[in-house]
Structures are given as structure tokens and as C-alpha cells.
Amino acid sequence: MALSFSEVIEEARQSARALLDYGDHFFNPTVRLGVTGLSRAGKTVFITALIHGLTRGGRFPIFEPFATGRSPRRGSRRKARMMPWAALRL
Numbered sequence: 001m002a003l004s005f006s007e008v009i010e011e012a013r014q015s016a017r018a019l020l021d022y023g024d025h026f027f028n029p030t031v032r033l034g035v036t037g038l039s040r041a042g043k044t045v046f047i048t049a050l051i052h053g054l055t056r057g058g059r060f061p062i063f064e065p066f067a068t069g070r071s072p073r074r075g076s077r078r079k080a081r082m083m084p085w086a087a088l089r090l
């Protein structure tokens with residue numbers, strides 16, 4: 001079935017809008033951060049301190065080995081494993 005002129009225009013408009021939305025992420029990047037934990041465990045304080053440090057040019061010494069290329073090789077650490085719930089019997 002052939003598309004009408006108005007349908008072609010609408011498809012072009014939607015494609016252009018999708019392309020603009022896709023390109024917008026290159027100029028305005030977004031970082032999503034999820035922090036989980038128990039109530040009153042300091043999640044808000046952690047996020048506030050992280051944002052403060054990032055916006056004020058704070059130093060994060062824990063990332064220094066990665067920045068200087070001194071991080072451990074891949075696979076050299078033991079892998080963490082989740083225990084099945086059945087193994088957690090008390």
C-alpha cells in the first residue's frame with residue numbers, strides 16, 4: 001500500500017525528532033545513579049558528597065590507580081558470587 005504525502009511527512013518529522021533526541025545526548029550527557037541501602041544508612045549523604053566533590057573538583061584517591069594505569073588486570077580478582085537463598089538458612 002502506498003503512503004500518502006502527509007504520512008511521508010509525518011514519518012520524516014518523527015525520524016528527524018528521534019535523530020535530534022539521539023544527538024542531544026552527545027552535547028548534554030546524563031548520568032543516572034542508583035544507590036540502594038537500608039533506611040538511615042547514609043545514601044543521601046553519599047550522593048550529596050559525591051555531587052559536591054564532582055562539581056567542586058574534589059580528589060577521589062580511590063580512582064587514582066585507574067587513572068594512572070596501575071589497576072589490577074582483568075580476571076586477577078576473585079569473582080563475587082551470590083549465594084542461593086536456600087544456603088542462607090540459620
